[in-house]
Amino acid sequence: MIKARVTVTLKNGVLDPQGKAIEHALGGLGFSGVGQVRQGKVFDVVLETSDRAKAEAELKDMAAKLLANTVIEDFSVEVL
Amino acid sequence: MKAAVVLLPGLNRDRDMIAALTKISGQAPQTVWQTESAIDDDVDLIVIPGGFSYGDYLRCGAIAARMPVMQAVREKAERGTRVIGVCNGFQILLEAGLLPGALMRNASLKFVCREVRLEVANADTAFTRGYSQGQIIRCPVAHHDGNYFAEADTLKRIEDGGQVAFRYTAETNPNGSVNNIAGIVNEAGNVLGMMPHPENLIESAHGGADGRALFEAALGLVDA
Numbered sequence: 606m607i608k609a610r611v612t613v614t615l616k617n618g619v620l621d622p623q624g625k626a627i628e629h630a631l632g633g634l635g636f637s638g639v640g641q642v643r644q645g646k647v648f649d650v651v652l653e654t655s656d657r658a659k660a661e662a663e664l665k666d667m668a669a670k671l672l673a674n675t676v677i678e679d680f681s682v683e684v685l
Numbered sequence: 686m687k688a689a690v691v692l693l694p695g696l697n698r699d700r701d702m703i704a705a706l707t708k709i710s711g712q713a714p715q716t717v718w719q720t721e722s723a724i725d726d727d728v729d730l731i732v733i734p735g736g737f738s739y740g741d742y743l744r745c746g747a748i749a750a751r752m753p754v755m756q757a758v759r760e761k762a763e764r765g766t767r768v769i770g771v772c773n774g775f776q777i778l779l780e781a782g783l784l785p786g787a788l789m790r791n792a793s794l795k796f797v798c799r800e801v802r803l804e805v806a807n808a809d810t811a812f813t814r815g816y817s818q819g820q821i822i823r824c825p826v827a828h829h830d831g832n833y834f835a836e837a838d839t840l841k842r843i844e845d846g847g848q849v850a851f852r853y854t855a856e857t858n859p860n861g862s863v864n865n866i867a868g869i870v871n872e873a874g875n876v877l878g879m880m881p882h883p884e885n886l887i888e889s890a891h892g893g894a895d896g897r898a899l900f901e902a903a904l905g906l907v908d909a
């Protein structure tokens with residue numbers, strides 16, 4: 606079994622109103638000096654294989670086909 | 686012309702859409718459940734209504750776009766059948782890659798449920814020929830994720846190609862959409878996606894009928 610993590614983030618240049626709201630809320634809590642917050646998603650995936658290379662290729666395929674919308678999002682795959 | 690309406694779990698505007706199509710076309714549309722892939726051969730217009738398919742899990746429309754019925758819609762669209770996606774239906778068409786761009790969380794972060802004004806940005810499409818160029822119509826909106834976005838080169842292509850069918854008037858843009866875009870067609874001109882709900886403004890009981898001409902055109906009831 607292989608555990609992996611797929612991280613999906615908004616592409617640079619894509620406005621992130623939710624990140625902006627979180628940024629303001631952090632300021633309101635007294636955390637000064639927060640330059641920017643961008644919100645993303647994390648998927649923890651368990652694969653029934655021991656072939657790390659195959660797992661990584663498959664996870665990239667999953668991310669491109671479903672987990673991320675590549676019009677607005679980038680993704681990275683990390684086999685743990 | 687015969688219409689079909691796609692049904693998915695979590696949609697909630699399907700009955701409004703079926704009622705509108707029945708009243709305007711004079712016959713009840715075929716209904717196609719998400720796991721079905723058989724759309725009748727004589728269907729000339731497929732409509733994907735609004736709602737919250739799959740609870741908006743992952744991203745709005747993301748799961749629905751990958752169901753068997755959408756493969757059937759894709760094949761029909763490639764052969765020239767007209768397709769309309771309203772609200773969640775628009776999100777599904779974008780996720781399915783049948784239209785360019787993406788819809789993001791409203792800039793205000795609030796769900797908006799109100800009436801807006803739409804400008805007919807291109808009256809020379811299969812869906813808008815019942816209106817005049819630049820005509821301002823009323824239309825209701827109800828959504829949380831209607832903030833249209835496309836990368837600069839994609840945006841230029843759809844603007845230059847006349848693919849913007851409807852724009853919000855600047856003062857009624859409810860969601861922060863780039864260039865006030867409310868609805869777009871694909872390059873071939875047979876697929877329309879829009880956030881506003883024209884099916885909810887088709888008769889006097891609705892308080893107006895500004896949306897009716899869209900369905901009349903799509904159903905071939907307006908002279909080309």
